[in-house]
Amino acid sequence: MLLLNCPCCGVDADETELAAGGEAHLKRETVGAEDEAFEAYLFMRDNPRGVHFERWRHAYGCGKWFLAARDTVTLEVFGTYPAQTKKPPKAIENALKKKRPDWKGWA
Amino acid sequence: MSDAISALSGAHATGYVTVTEAGLRGMITLRGDLGATKLKAAVKKLIGADVPLVRQNTVNADRGVAWMSPDELLLMVPHAEAESCVAALAKALTGTHHLVANVSDARAVFRVEGAAVREVLAKISPADLSPAGFAPGQVCRTRLAQVAGAFWLTDDETAEVVCFRSVAAYVFGLLEHSSRTGSEVEYS
Incomplete structure (x- = not known):
């Protein structure tokens, strides 16, 4: 069972209350973008074995989007943070570096 | 009717x-900036209670107000008064970005x-x-x-x-x- 703390309402939301929204921190390509860049934005995902940054929506709760850093192998959650964030907060990045010394960084 | x-x-x-x-229970969805002075005053006037804090629910006799999300409240009033309350809220919030709807039924x-x-x-x-x-x-x-x-x-x-x-x-x-x-x- 996956529990994510929703930063918008503070609830430790069960996985079944949430809707997954795929990888976070993507650069949204738009009109005028190169075909390759657009394809990468639409389809190309890193999908590493381990640390992921993901978008989640508290669908059955407050209805808001938020971001989460977690490990898809161990299901360990490193933290959740507001969707209005361009990159993972320093605290989460530091915790990650400590726990996963071989982690290559979020970008 | x-x-x-x-x-x-x-x-x-x-x-x-x-x-x-x-x-039957009168229910009104109110969305907007929950910190806005106008909105706070309108809720206070209608329900007799302050805008609740995160995930709080305030009941005042037959009225109540519940926190639904960072920009949404659920107001509860007697069923027969819901329509007039919606009108009163819409009037009070004129000029403020908001949404108010009677969802009782x-x-x-x-x-x-x-x-x-x-x-x-x-x-x-x-x-x-x-x-x-x-x-x-x-x-x-x-x-x-x-x-x-x-x-x-x-x-x-x-x-x-x-x-x-x-x-x-x-x-x-x-x-x-x-x-x-x-x-x-x-x-x-």
Whole structure:
């Protein structure tokens, strides 16, 4: 069972209350973008074995989007943070570096 | 105008807690900046209570206001007054970015009463229903088996459950089924 703390309402939301929204921190390509860049934005995902940054929506709760850093192998959650964030907060990045010394960084 | 009737006409079930459809309730969805002075004043005037803090639910006699999301409140008023309250709110909030809608007839309300009320709700929802995690005065928006719903405790042995009217029969069935005598979990 996956529990994510929703930063918008503070609830430790069960996985079944949430809707997954795929990888976070993507650069949204738009009109005028190169075909390759657009394809990468639409389809190309890193999908590493381990640390992921993901978008989640508290669908059955407050209805808001938020971001989460977690490990898809161990299901360990490193933290959740507001969707209005361009990159993972320093605290989460530091915790990650400590726990996963071989982690290559979020970008 | 035709008479308004509630979804299940006061359906009632008695198991190890009782489940009763609570009848008509005026409900108004109000969305906007919950910190805005105008909005705060309008809520205070209509309900007689302040805009609640995160996940709090304030009841003032037959009126109440529940926190639904960072930009949404659910206002509860007597059913007959809902339309006039919507008009009053819309007038009070003119010029402020907001949304106000009368959702009274889109909802069903159930009252669940009994010492095991937390257990019955815990059977159908993933929410934390321990006394430490959920207390009277809080509101919980969550999932009731397969549909969206919300509930709050009016006291330690009474809960009010709100769902969409279209799934009222389903939610009544859930509550009735999970409160059948003999199905006690006696989890504490």
